[in-house]
Amino acid sequence: MSGVKLEVQWCPSDPNKFITWGTELYLYEVQNLNNVSAPWIKLSPTTGANLLATNSNHQYVKCVDIYPQQGSDILLAIGQANGKVVLTTFGPSKFDALGISGKDFVPRHARQCNSVLWNPIDSNLIVAGLNKDRSDYSILLWDVMKCPFANENSSSRLNSGAHHHHVTPTMEFSRPIMEIGMAEAAMSLSWFRTQPRTMVAGMNMKQLKIFDLRDPSKIVSTTMTKAVYGCVVDPNDDRQIASFVDNQICVWDLRNFDKPVLTSTQSKYVHKILWCPTRKNLLSSLQRDNSLIHLHDIQHVVIGNDDVEQAMLERSIVPGVSHNLTSYSWHPTDENRLLTIAMSGVISDYTVFERITLNWAPSPNLVWTHGKKTFKLINNPDFVFNSIGDISVKIRTRSLKDYGLKTELWKNAELADDPMLKSLWDWLYLSRCLVEEGSLKGTGSKHPGVKSILKSDASNQNNNSTCDVIPWTDVGNANCVVKVYRSEERDKALYLCGWRFDKDFNYLKLFLERLELDNTFSKAATIAVFNLKIRLGIDILNRGAEKTNNQNLSMVAMALSGFSDERNSLWRQFCHTSLKNLNDPYLRAMFAFLTADESYDLVLNESGVAVEDRVAFACIYLSDSKLSEYLKQLTVSLTEEGNLAGLLLTGTTSEGLNVLQKYLDRTGDVQSVSLIAIRAFPATLLKELSVQEWITSYRNLLDAWHLWNQRALFDIELNSGNLTEKPPQQVYVSCNYCGKSISAYMQAINRGRGPFARLGSSTNKLKLSSCPNCRKPLPRCAICLMHMGTASSCLEHLSRNEDDSKMVEYSSWFTWCQLCRHGGHAAHMTNWFRDHAECPVTACSCKCFSVDSC
Structure with a gap:
């Protein structure tokens, strides 16, 4: 690949081929990298190109255009610096038999050819735009069918739709059939698609002129402007024309040709502009010494019968990794596909991705456009939803199982597919049972929180707890004691945390046995140690090691058996330094408790330990002031996290609504917050604006899914808590004649x-x-x-x-x-x-x- 390739163009006759040219012309064929092992050059991660032919017979090439008839051989029209237009091919073709290949069209006076174009409809016509000469025309139109054929008796046609001309070898070959623009300069040309004998030209660096070649003496329309370069007609709309000058791009509308309908000022001088042939109203531009292609999306707005002033949305793309792009070309048929070429000769095959609008239905179906004629769809059977854990799929699945509507609250926990939700429904069941049996008298709520029971708010702190010194029953040293705090309110708080075994050892054993059945041996052992039952904790760890074949548990049991309360003991120092090596949060909390001096921060701040266990620990071992401060900090932390365990502290109060709102913001689970609100919160809080928004959103979601039965059950549950207000009648049967009900x-x-x-x-x-x-x-x-x-x-x-x-x-x-x-x-x-x-x-x-x- 010798020489510098400054220009690139797709072949309209073969969509898999393109040409490049600078000092030489090259013909390439695009192939998929999966089908070719070693392409000549790599265009993109999926495509490459093989060099088919080279043409180095022409010098001083200024412009090139490819014969537009599809399915034909490749025929090039080359405009040169001296004004000559040469027809050439890359090898033997059908044009050789017609006597076309190798022919020249020469103006009377030599000057630079600025533009050469085949007519896209009447493909026997070719037009050239030249620089100014005071005694010659600047726009020359030739009919290649008037040139002598290799066989002068042949009646072969280059285009079946063209008129047949009987010619003789004596006819002057290079004489144009039409000449326009005496003593003028044609800087750029462009044909109209729907009017094949009409063209627009940028003339004299001050005018855009539209010519009808059926009457060349009469100019159809003209406008004064300096934007006469790169003039191109929109292939999808003949009423739109674009041109540029310096760093300004102008868009014209033939219905109002006096001034441009849009003008866009760029940061650098414009080098080239092109309309996208597969996308309406999309204009592209390339600036000098730039690696970006700029896209100008023209927006047409109509209000009523009036056209509102057009707008233009602009964005930039970076095709490939090349710098200093010199040219680019849109693919004639593939949507939004283009080729770029850089000064270094690197060619890139790039597809422009559209700005798309996603439509996500509650069904759930995710739909978006893919090109002009295709919609892409992802729905709930698709693996994508399983991989992203879409909440709408979970909500619909739960709804079909009547999640949240079960009479017994613990049954809703069985339907929850999230550990946090399961724990919350279990706690709601526990708290309601405690209230109904009278264990939490005087709370005034169906689901009170720990803070309300302890009265730990700033205005009314509870300072009536008694401090007791309790010895370790399983440790031989009588001086090994620990301080614990007791009060009636603390006992109630322990009940809410599920620790209802402070006065009866049998309750503790039953609780720990349930944990062992769930194979949570480390948790069971830790809670036993928190209740000063070290020997029981050791037995649990040994049983866990035997049942699960986990030797780490037996090693921990061995370490636990050497417990010593002496501050400077080797056991205490070793355990304190080895805490970070324990992977189980409950085991870390256990040894943090055993090695603590006076602060239990390592236990209280161990995030891997369940909130109810940490709160229960705090209710036993923290003084009133420290307990109140800890509960405040923990409430703030859980609320910010949107952790539903925060309801253990807040209960069904306005603070609890804040926890639900944060959880909703984090997960989008409007179903759970709505159901928890109507099943647990008082009627006064259900009137809050945020709660009404949750309920309305969830009802609308059920309606969108056509889950009418689930919606009806939800409404029944919503109104069951307020029996004093009768729901208004929603359905009436009215007379078709008088309209009365x-x-x-x-x-x-x-x-x-x-x-x-x-x-x-x-x-x-x-x-x-x-x-x-x-x-x-x-x-x-x-x-x-x-x-x-x-x-x-x-x-x-x-x-x-x-x-x-x-x-x-x-x-x-x-x-x-x-x-x-x-x-x-x-x-x-x-x-x-x-x-x-x-x-x-x-x-x-x-x-x-x-x-x-x-």
Whole structure:
């Protein structure tokens, strides 16, 4: 690959080929790296290119364009510094037989060729834009079909759509069929796609002119501007033109050609601009000495019948790792794909990623656009949701199991798939049981917190705890003692923490046995040591080592058996320095307690130990002032973390709402916070704005999933806590003629009031077949064809031996399709749709049964 490649262009005739040129012309073919072992050059991580041919026969190349007809051989039109336009190929082709390849189009006066273009529709036409000459034209149009063929009797055609010309060898070859712009300079040219005989030209460094070649003497339109360089017509919209000058890019609209509709000022001089052929209203630009491609997304806004001033969104992309890009080219068919070439000769194949809008449905379905015609979808069966643990999938799965709605709170813990939630539901069950049995008298709450029981707020501190000195019962040294604090409030707090074994050793043994059944031997041993039962802790560790074959537990038991309370003992020093080597947080907390002097900070701040165990430890070994301060700090820490264990401290108070809000912010689990609020918090706090937002969000989520039964059960549970307020009626049956509520009249009839009180007997209650207000007949049932409200033969039993005060059974209720509005008695419609999916009304093709398929 010799020489410097300054320009690059995709071949419109073959989308897998492209050319580069500088001092020489090169033809490459793009291949997938999976299909080729050693490509000539690597374009991207997935594509490479092989060099097919080289053409070094032409010097002073200024511009090149490729013959646009798809499926044909590659034919190049080369504009040179002397104004000559040469047709050439990379080897033998069908153009050789037509006598086209190698032909020259020479102007009368030599000057630089600024632009050469094949007509994209009438591909036998080629136009060149030249510098100014005071005695010659600057725009020359040739018809390559008028040149002599190799066989002058041949009637072969280069383009089947072009007019046939009978030519002779004596015809002047280089004479153009049309000349425009005497004594002017054509700096840039561009064809219109939908008007193949119309073109726009940047003339004289001060004008944009539009020419209709059917009448070249008449200029269609013109505007005064210095932006005459790089003029390009939008291939997707012939009404849009772009051009540039210096560091300014102008976008023009033919409907208002007097001034540009958009002007964008760049930081450096503009080198090249191109419209993206596969994306509407996307203009790109390359600045000099720059490694970025700038994208200008033109936004059209219409309000009513008025077009609002256009806007432009700009962004930059870095294709590849090359610096100082000299040119680029959009792929003619592949969406948003382009080639770039740098001064160093490095070529990059790059695809521009669109700015996309994600749409995440509550179902959950994640949808986004991928190109112009494709949507990408990820839904809950997809492995992506399993890998990211999407909360909406968890919420829907729980909802189908009636999570949070079980009468017994501990059953909701079994449905929770999160240890934190499981612990909270278990604690709510425990606290409610303690309140109901009277163990927490005087709290005034169904779920009090430790802080409210201890009255540890700043305004009312509890200083009535007694300090006792308790000896270690399993240690031979009588001087080995520890200080503990006791009070009635502390005992209640221990109950809330699950430590209900302070006065009965059997309670402690039962509690530890449950922990052993769960294989949490280190936790059981630690709690035994916290309760000054070292020998019991050693036995638990030995049983754990035997059951789990974990020799580390037996080593810890051996270390624990050598406990000594002497401050300067070797055992104490060794354990204190070895704490950091223990991986189990409960074992760390155990030895931190045994080696503590007067501070228990290492135990209280051990995050791996459950909050309830740390709080229980604090209630035993901290003084009133230290306990109050610790609980305040712990509450703040747990609230900031959104740790639901904070409800152990706050209870179902306004502080507890803050814990739930932080948990919601962290996890997005609006289901759990809503259910916990309505199951545990008092009615006064349910009126808080934040709680109402949770409840509304969760109800809307259930509605979006069409989980009507779960939504109804949630609403029942929501209103069950406030029996004094009757829920307002939400569904009414109104007359189609007068609009009055039929149900309101029916209620008055059933109560024996109003002008129709005489119809209040149970025999007549189902026989009301007209509106009580206007006497118009009610709609007919689509099955039995009797007026709604009429006792049909299959419903007569409903009125027999029935108390007048009871509501009509559901089977005789009005029911109808929300699309076609046809319906009937609920029992009749249910029986119909057991065997049919279509509406029972004749000539109605509504698929009523499929409307609510979810």
